[in-house]
Amino acid sequence: MPALDQRRTPYFDALRDYVRAGTVPFHTPGHKQGRGMHRRLRDFIGDRVLAIDLTQIRGLDDLNAPEGPIADAHELAAAAYGADYSYFLINGSTAGNQAMLMTALRPGDTVLLPRNSHKSATSALIMSATRPVYMQPEVDEELHIDHCVTPETVERALDEHPDARAVFITSPTYYGATADLAAIERIVHARDKLLLVDEAWGPHLHFHPELPPSATSIGADACVNSTHKLIGGMSQASMLHTCGPRIDQGRLRSTLRLFQSTSPQLVLLASLDVARMQMATQGERLLGQTLALARDARRRLNRIPGVSCLGPECVGRPGVAGYDETRLVITVKDLGYTGYEAEAILRLRYNVQVELADLFNVVALVTIGDRRDSIDRLVRAVQALAREDRPVDLYAPSGILERRMAQGTYSLPKIPEQVVTPREAFLAAHVEVPFRKSAGKICAEVVTPYPPGIPILCPGERITQHIIDYVRLELKAGVHLQGPADTRLRTIRVLQA
């Protein structure tokens, strides 16, 4: 079969040709290519975006049953990523994880997944009526962040749960570490299980040899990429890829139909088509420039007293088989700031916005959208932050976290007993009770302290006194909680007795 011409952008072309033809639109969206939209927004975003904000009429194909230019664009994406099939997604990797897990699993099945999986995986467990067995990711005590699960952890989990149908892996993490996917693939496929990879943070990996290997290159059965996170896709634009015969494409397509709107945002689809073309034709050069900028930034950040920036030297630590050097994890704890404070100062005083803050770090993404001047702004802002006169009272007023760390007592409680599945917990009747009196009750929500971003409780799990004491101490130390309806956890939602 002749190689596909990766310079083509069949879906974007179809939208542009419709506009050029000057067809009179008697279809949605009602703003009619911008003409009916108020000037306040129209003048700002421009008529061209609105002109291709169309619906799936003749010639523009149907995302839920593609046969024309969307099918062509999917085929080009699959070839570019080395997959057998690729699908465009308009609700991010959230929809991708949901569709991937729903396709691979049957009600009652067991799936092995890292404890720190994204909440879209939890929602997939609820919808698919499956039973999770959580694997503990490796925790970097020094930086208070979590990395990936190791092949040994996967192997042990499979030994203990030979009935599991699939293994779900997150790689890269938010912090840029990648799992040893090649070793995990050998272990998982040797037992004839499915390997599903949440590669939301890796849409670029496939296109540069100095980046860690992509999930498609090691033969994962399915993976998701948030094209919008790090390359040219617009927000919510993601892709799902599959390799090999283990995923039933018919089932996957029907599952995607459950999750995708019947009125997809076609501008997002065009951005996926063009992002693929850009990576396939210029990716290595653009990502080479990105890597050079990120490496330069890391070097300069590491020269600032009190600041350190994680780099490829971390490869080989537990749970770090590879490292995406475009990620800048900037550790500010020795400046006497929390990451949360540093994030606020960088934004409010220096007009620089990072992606993520946690207790010790801020995380900046360097992408193909950066240039030397944006990198200079970041480095200068961190230099200025480091010069600011800050009394070193990081954990004031309590000093609890510091004391606990010195005593070596900063260890996560064990994964608690799973009494019912996440779905049963989600669908059951819930009541709100004071958290400090909730020992013995079954949790209805996810409770995740950041850092390190590993849930302490998931729906269906029994709350213990150890967990209550741990979380209350974390809250006093200023740790942020994600998941519960009451983020200060004065109350918690539990299953009605």
Ligand SMILES: Cc1ncc(COP(=O)(O)O)c(C=O)c1O
């Ligand atoms: C590991 C991981 N998976 C999946 C998602 C969901 O991706 P999206 O925002 O594209 O829906 C995220 C979002 O941050 C994520 O960090």
